[in-house]
Amino acid sequence: MALYVHKYGGTSVGSVDRIRHVADNIEKARKRGEGIVVVVSAMSGETNRLVALAHEIQTRPAPRELDVLLATGEQITIALLCMALQEKGIPACSYTGGQVKIVTDRAHTKARILNIDTDRVLSDLGRGKVVVVAGFQGITEDGDITTLGRGGSDTTAVALAAALKADECLIYTDVDGVYTTDPRVEPRARRLDRITFEEMLEMASLGSKVLQIRSVEFAGKYNVPLRVLSSFKEGCGTLIFCEEKNVEKPLISGIAFNRDEAKLTILGVPDRPGIAYKLLGPVADANIEVDMIVQNIGEDATTDFTFTVHRNDYAKALDILQSTCVELGAREVAGDDKIVKVSLVGVGMRSHAGIASRMFEALAKEGINIQMISTSEIKISVVLNEKYLELAVRSLHEAFNLERTVEAA
Amino acid sequence: MALYVHKYGGTSVGSVDRIRHVADNIEKARKRGEGIVVVVSAMSGETNRLVALAHEIQTRPAPRELDVLLATGEQITIALLCMALQEKGIPACSYTGGQVKIVTDRAHTKARILNIDTDRVLSDLGRGKVVVVAGFQGITEDGDITTLGRGGSDTTAVALAAALKADECLIYTDVDGVYTTDPRVEPRARRLDRITFEEMLEMASLGSKVLQIRSVEFAGKYNVPLRVLSSFKEGCGTLIFCEEKNVEKPLISGIAFNRDEAKLTILGVPDRPGIAYKLLGPVADANIEVDMIVQNIGEDATTDFTFTVHRNDYAKALDILQSTCVELGAREVAGDDKIVKVSLVGVGMRSHAGIASRMFEALAKEGINIQMISTSEIKISVVLNEKYLELAVRSLHEAFNLERTVEAA
Numbered sequence: 001m002a003l004y005v006h007k008y009g010g011t012s013v014g015s016v017d018r019i020r021h022v023a024d025n026i027e028k029a030r031k032r033g034e035g036i037v038v039v040v041s042a043m044s045g046e047t048n049r050l051v052a053l054a055h056e057i058q059t060r061p062a063p064r065e066l067d068v069l070l071a072t073g074e075q076i077t078i079a080l081l082c083m084a085l086q087e088k089g090i091p092a093c094s095y096t097g098g099q100v101k102i103v104t105d106r107a108h109t110k111a112r113i114l115n116i117d118t119d120r121v122l123s124d125l126g127r128g129k130v131v132v133v134a135g136f137q138g139i140t141e142d143g144d145i146t147t148l149g150r151g152g153s154d155t156t157a158v159a160l161a162a163a164l165k166a167d168e169c170l171i172y173t174d175v176d177g178v179y180t181t182d183p184r185v186e187p188r189a190r191r192l193d194r195i196t197f198e199e200m201l202e203m204a205s206l207g208s209k210v211l212q213i214r215s216v217e218f219a220g221k222y223n224v225p226l227r228v229l230s231s232f233k234e235g236c237g238t239l240i241f242c243e244e245k246n247v248e249k250p251l252i253s254g255i256a257f258n259r260d261e262a263k264l265t266i267l268g269v270p271d272r273p274g275i276a277y278k279l280l281g282p283v284a285d286a287n288i289e290v291d292m293i294v295q296n297i298g299e300d301a302t303t304d305f306t307f308t309v310h311r312n313d314y315a316k317a318l319d320i321l322q323s324t325c326v327e328l329g330a331r332e333v334a335g336d337d338k339i340v341k342v343s344l345v346g347v348g349m350r351s352h353a354g355i356a357s358r359m360f361e362a363l364a365k366e367g368i369n370i371q372m373i374s375t376s377e378i379k380i381s382v383v384l385n386e387k388y389l390e391l392a393v394r395s396l397h398e399a400f401n402l403e404r405t406v407e408a409a
Numbered sequence: 410m411a412l413y414v415h416k417y418g419g420t421s422v423g424s425v426d427r428i429r430h431v432a433d434n435i436e437k438a439r440k441r442g443e444g445i446v447v448v449v450s451a452m453s454g455e456t457n458r459l460v461a462l463a464h465e466i467q468t469r470p471a472p473r474e475l476d477v478l479l480a481t482g483e484q485i486t487i488a489l490l491c492m493a494l495q496e497k498g499i500p501a502c503s504y505t506g507g508q509v510k511i512v513t514d515r516a517h518t519k520a521r522i523l524n525i526d527t528d529r530v531l532s533d534l535g536r537g538k539v540v541v542v543a544g545f546q547g548i549t550e551d552g553d554i555t556t557l558g559r560g561g562s563d564t565t566a567v568a569l570a571a572a573l574k575a576d577e578c579l580i581y582t583d584v585d586g587v588y589t590t591d592p593r594v595e596p597r598a599r600r601l602d603r604i605t606f607e608e609m610l611e612m613a614s615l616g617s618k619v620l621q622i623r624s625v626e627f628a629g630k631y632n633v634p635l636r637v638l639s640s641f642k643e644g645c646g647t648l649i650f651c652e653e654k655n656v657e658k659p660l661i662s663g664i665a666f667n668r669d670e671a672k673l674t675i676l677g678v679p680d681r682p683g684i685a686y687k688l689l690g691p692v693a694d695a696n697i698e699v700d701m702i703v704q705n706i707g708e709d710a711t712t713d714f715t716f717t718v719h720r721n722d723y724a725k726a727l728d729i730l731q732s733t734c735v736e737l738g739a740r741e742v743a744g745d746d747k748i749v750k751v752s753l754v755g756v757g758m759r760s761h762a763g764i765a766s767r768m769f770e771a772l773a774k775e776g777i778n779i780q781m782i783s784t785s786e787i788k789i790s791v792v793l794n795e796k797y798l799e800l801a802v803r804s805l806h807e808a809f810n811l812e813r814t815v816e817a818a
Binding site: 016019020050053054056057058061062064065066068069071072075076078079080082083084086087093094096098099143144145 | 425428429459462463465466467470471473474475477478480481484485487488489491492493495496502503505507508552553554
């Protein structure tokens with residue numbers, strides 16, 4: 001029997017009516033003869049309600065107790081969904097993370113899954129039941145309740161799919177798939193039928209917030225085919241799969257972008273070994289995440305060093321850099337928090353030269369100045385003045401024919 | 410070290426402020442050097458909210474899933490209370506019913522406790538922690554979540570106190586103890602310092618709804634001293650204890666009453682063996698609970714048979730009795746739903762004659778007609794027209810000097 005793991009997020013189970021709708025969806029899949037395990041999040045709003053209660057009591061709620069508190073959110077949903085299924089005559093059984101034995105480490109509020117005991121789930125499936133599991137939560141070897149952090153329900157679904165060797169893990173959400181770029185910026189953006197794990201990771205980390213990075217990594221590692229699709233609209237969504245050899249691949253899958261960037265440059269740093277560490281060490285110590293890093297050789301045995309951070313961290317990073325500048329005897333510090341990052345992503349570019357120059361050509365034609373460039377095997381990112389974002393995305397979308405499906409040779 | 414189990418009901422933990430107040434109370438007890446295990450209910454309103462959600466989905470929610478749903482209520486409270494304690498610098502650790510291993514049978518929504526594993530609680534107490542346990546819930550041997558039914562948190566507290574051999578189980582509630590009678594009827598009603606388990610059972614079942622009968626039975630069985638006290642007002646409350654020999658006992662502890670009674674009489678029933686069963690069988694089959702039963706011998710080998718039921722069941726019981734009347738060839742059926750029951754309770758009456766006549770004398774003086782009488786070893790109940798309720802309670806309260814403490818010789 002084909003086995004599918006469904007995952008429904010907070011919006012998809014946000015009211016009794018929506019929970020009933022999810023039950024309808026599961027009924028259809030069951031009629032196709034599929035074995036189904038369902039992972040659900042807390043009803044939208046519930047987690048925020050609980051966090052607010054905790055913060056009324058403690059500014060920094062005790063992590064162990066916060067997990068006990070938050071885990072109730074998904075527990076409510078599993079019970080209500082099972083009731084909705086049983087009301088339709090579908091046998092169903094709910095499990096908390098602890099009951100299904102999703103064993104995690106002890107890192108409360110951001111635990112990692114170590115092991116899943118599938119006995120009870122498999123036995124229920126064998127008896128024709130739909131198994132409904134609380135996402136986002138697990139249990140330590142000692143029996144303490146843990147949660148997996150943001151997007152944890154996606155991770156639960158993928159981990160369960162891997163442990164059960166499911167045919168596919170279906171992530172139901174409020175979008176109907178992964179697009180070539182954000183349709184709000186480029187109306188001709190096209191839903192992708194397929195995308196590789198690697199491409200999805202680049203798209204996700206660059207701002208196309210459809211899936212949590214961690215769950216995509218997890219799915220890639222265990223080779224669990226993931227499908228993103230809408231719980232409100234019919235359609236087959238986007239399949240995220242493991243790249244195979246000799247399969248026709250699109251040259252470019254999509255264009256990701258990130259508006260919340262800021263860049264900092266330190267100019268005229270004496271060029272000595274260890275300079276990058278001396279510059280970025282204090283930034284990292286202040287818990288500021290650094291994204292792109294570019295180093296140019298300057299004049300007179302000095303170097304210019306530029307990196308980007310989240311816009312919220314800009315002021316703090318600038319302060320740190322000013323002191324570092326004095327310490328290292330660098331010339332000056334410059335910065336700009338009106339920038340964006342635009343990235344072209346596609347596994348096809350691996351085997352094709354000239355993608356970068358085509359990208360730069362398209363931007364040049366529109367008179368867009370490129371401030372920074374950074375490349376990986378399947379991605380080219382450029383930093384631009386924020387006023388160019390929409391123009392850049394649309395011209396690249398057209399230059400690479402993304403409104404049509406184009407396969408690389 | 411003295412060990413106390415505290416239990417706080419839904420009203421006592423009904424808001425973040427009240428939870429903080431409970432933490433203050435626990436802090437005081439800790440300063441007295443007491444080891445403390447706390448049992449809490451769901452915040453007031455939370456259980457009703459969850460039940461309403463379930464009923465939106467199923468008219469008769471699946472019991473297993475209803476338990477999964479309702480158990481979240483207490484889980485929220487344990488986490489919040491632990492945060493409030495930790496905020497005050499008091500080490501505390503929360504446990505769900507399942508985590509503490511309160512093992513129950515499989516009777517979902519009304520499970521019975523079979524066993525409690527005290528290892529983890531004792532180990533935490535040994536390390537100076539306050540242990541906070543979710544009331545009302547348990548777990549089956551298979552790991553399914555169960556709930557104990559109405560008043561289940563009291564039961565959890567008493568069961569934990571018994572398993573831990575605690576010195577006392579303190580039930581914090583919104584009243585400051587058990588009174589000689591309802592102070593709204595007799596303003597001179599006096600809070601009792603002590604009352605025996607047996608008396609408390611008679612008082613509770615007769616309408617003084619301070620404690621759940623089941624938890625009192627449980628406490629009596631395992632000889633756990635219970636204390637009822639207010640979580641909002643200082644005071645030592647009422648101790649409910651196991652009667653010992655040769656201890657001075659009050660003659661009468663209190664006057665209980667019940668307004669929701671109705672009585673039914675079948676007159677002129679041919680007096681044959683098995684007549685009581687034939688009359689009450691159909692009533693019990695209709696799930697109507699019968700309270701007092703009185704049978705008088707009538708004329709000509711017939712008998713008159715009277716019983717009381719809850720006022721809500723009056724019409725239904727009357728219908729049933731009409732058919733039974735025809736079947737058995739009885740003369741007629743009569744009924745009255747404007748009656749009340751008033752009861753005098755006290756272990757002291759066991760060894761003292763003349764209590765009943767003193768009671769009847771007091772009522773006669775006020776011109777109150779007694780319609781039915783029923784007695785047990787420590788209780789005398791009379792059925793009266795409802796208009797006499799207040800007058801009867803006050804005159805008995807005075808006749809037995811209940812506004813003062815009176816010990817039996």
